[in-house]
Each structure stands twice: as structure tokens, then as C-alpha cells.
Amino acid sequence: MNEKNHEQQAGLEMNKGELIERVANECGLTKHATGRVITSVFNAISEALAANDKVKLVGFGTFSVAQRTAREVRVPRTGELMQIPTKKAIRFKAGSVIMDTIRSAH
Template identity: 30%
Template sequence: MNQAELIDALAEQTDLSRATAGKALAALIGVVTEALKRGDDVRIAGFGTFGVSERGERRGRNPQTGETITIAASRGAKFTAAKAVREALNGS
């Protein structure tokens, strides 16, 4: 499902216009992104938790030259599904 399909599904299930559903989705994405930038977790009961994963500096290898390089430390987003979602996916 892509973003347009998600907006269509939201609009259909909530009786909102497609434009309003799109604004709501954009607002949700913006709020979650800002919280993650601050290092906060976002917990949605029954769905899951969005969090920040810290990756330390590490050594890697350039596949073209074979040269050893240092890969900088970085932060990434992670998602942990709630128990209800895991059970729904696994047919429990």
C-alpha cells in the first residue's frame, strides 16, 4: 500500500474527504518525525512503538577499492509492533 492508497482507505473508513484524510496523515507523519528528532518514543496503544535506534561508529570496506573506511555514527527510526498486531499477522 502506498501513500495515496492509504489516504483513500483513511477517507473511506472515516467518512472524511480525501483532502482532509491527506492532511491528517501528513500531520501524523510530522508529529511522529518531530518526536523522533527529539529522541522521544511514540507509543500507539494496540499498534506499536516508534523509536530511535543509535548506531555507533564502525569500520567498513569500500567494495570497489577494498579500502577500509570508517562509517560515522548515526540514528535511525525503528518500529516495534504491539502484541495485537503480531498476533494478527501470525494468525493467533
């Protein structure tokens, strides 16, 4: 068994194509139409985050942008100090429905 099949069987990963197929089957839509909808959803979320807006999907979770402050770190191999610049990071806080689903799966 190759690594990708193992990951799918073990539940470790779902790619965009697999998500599209699953949603298409569940909703009775074509894969093409479903792919366009999912791409549109991802684009809308990305554009909102780029504008520093929060995206709240009740029950699923909240996406937001956080500012990471600049900091100084030491490179373990050389001991040299290095400056890490300020940067933006995407945060996701899971909602109650998704957390309940995850908890009940085990």
C-alpha cells in the same frame, strides 16, 4: 499487467494516496480531510523522533531513535578499509495487535 498493479494485487505495497483513500472510505471523510489528518500524524511522529522521544501507539507499536556506533568496514571490491560514521536510525517494534493481525492473515 504492469509492476504497480501486480504489487497492489499481491499485497506488497500501499502508498500514501492509497492509505488516504482507504481511511477516508472507512471513516466517511473526504480524501482531502483524511490527507490532512494523516500528514499531521506523520509530522507529529517525525517531530517527536527528532526530539529523541519515543512514540508508543498501544497495540500498533513503538517508534524510537537509536544511535548506531561508528565502525570500520572493508570494501569488497577493493579490500580498502572505510570508516562509517556514527548516525541515528529509526527503530520500530511492532505491538501485539498488529502482530496478531499479521499472524492470522496467513
